[in-house]
Amino acid sequence: MGFAQRRNCGRYQLIGERLGCGYPNRAIDDQIAQNEATLDQLKAAVQQAQANATLAQATWGRDKPLLRDGWVIGHQGDIDLQTVKADEAAVSVAQANVVAQEHLLTVLRQNRAYASVVAPFDGIITQRNVDVGALVQGNENTGTFMFETMQKNVIRVWVYVPQDAAFGVAPGVEAMVRVPELPDREFPGKVTRIAEALQSGTRTLLTEIDIPNPDGALPPGIYCSVELKLPRKTPSFTIPAEALLFNSKGLQAAVVKDGKAEIRTVRVARDLGTRVEVDAGLRAGERVILNPPVTLVNGSKVQARPLGTHPTT
Helix, strand or coil: CEEEEEEEEEEEECCCCCEECCCCCHHHHHHHHHHHHHHHHHHHHHHHHHHHHHHHHHHHHHHHHHHHHCCCCHHHHHHHHHHHHHHHHHHHHHHHHHHHHHHHHHHHHHHHHHCCCCCCCCCEEEEECCCCCCEECCCCCCCCEEEEEEEEEEEEEEEEEEHHHHCCCCCCCEEEEEECCEEEEEEEEEEEEECCCCCCCCCEEEEEEEEECCCCCCCCCCEEEEEECCCCCCCCEEEEHHHEEEECCEEEEEEEECCEEEEEECEEEEECCCEEEEEECCCCCCCECCCCCCCCCCCCECCCCCCCCCCCC
8 A cells, every 4th residue: 555645845944034925025125235335335445455555565665775774763664564564454354344244245135035935846836824924934943834835747656565575676666556546547657766774663665656647637645556566586476275285394285297296395485365475396387286185195196187176186
C-alpha cells in the first residue's frame, strides 16, 4: 500500500524585517533611501580623507629635507610625520565605514526583495495562511508560513517495501500504481530514490516513486496499491503446498522423471498459504507429486494422471 504525495511542494516563509503583505513596504524603502544618502556622505568623507592624506604627504615630503639641513625645527617635523599617519588612518576608517554601509544596504535590499514571493515552479496554491494587508513576522526560525503550493503533473508515491523484497529495490525500478476507485486505470512510474536503510520498527524500506500524472487523474493524498517489478537474481517458482515433504532432510518435493519419482531438496522463499515460492531445487516445466506418501523413495515408479481424477503415487 502506498501513499500518494505531491511531487513538488513547498512552504514559503518570509525572511527579514516585519513586512506588510499586499502593499509596498514603505518603511524599508525609506530606510534604503536614507542609507543610500548616508553612503554618499561616507564616500565623500573618503575623498576628503584621501585629500588630507595627500596634502600631509606633500608637506612631509617638503619639510623632511629642510629638517635634515636644519631649516625646520624638529618639533615641526614631528608634527608633519604624525599628521601623515593620522590622515592615513582616517582614510582607512572612512573606507571601512563605506564597506559597512554597503553591507547594510545589501541587507535592506534583500529584505525588500523578500516582500515579493515567487514560487520556484508552476503549480497551485493549496493553502494560504495570510490575507491582503496582513502583517507577517519575518524571522528565519519563527516566521509566518505564507503559502503551500503543489505541482500535480507528477505525483510522488511513498511506499514501505518489506524486507524480503527490499534487496531488489533501487532507483530506476519500474512500478505500477493502481487505485481502487479507478479500476480501469493503471499508472506506470519508476523508483526515484530509496531510504538506503530499513526502519528498525517495521523492517521496511521507505521508497519514493514518481508517477506521471499529466491529466490530473491522481489527486494527491490518496491511498493506492503499488506493484514493483523487481529483478530477481535467481528464478523462483510456486508449487502447491501439498507437494512438500518434511523429514529429517528438511523440506523436499518429489518430481516425475522418466516415469519414476525423484526426490529433491528445495528451498522455500515465501509461504503464500496454499502455494509456496521455491527458489532452489526445481526447474521450470517439471511436474511435482501432490500428497506424496511417506513410503515414496527415489526411483519409485509413478504414473501421471490428470489432476483431480486420482492422487498420483
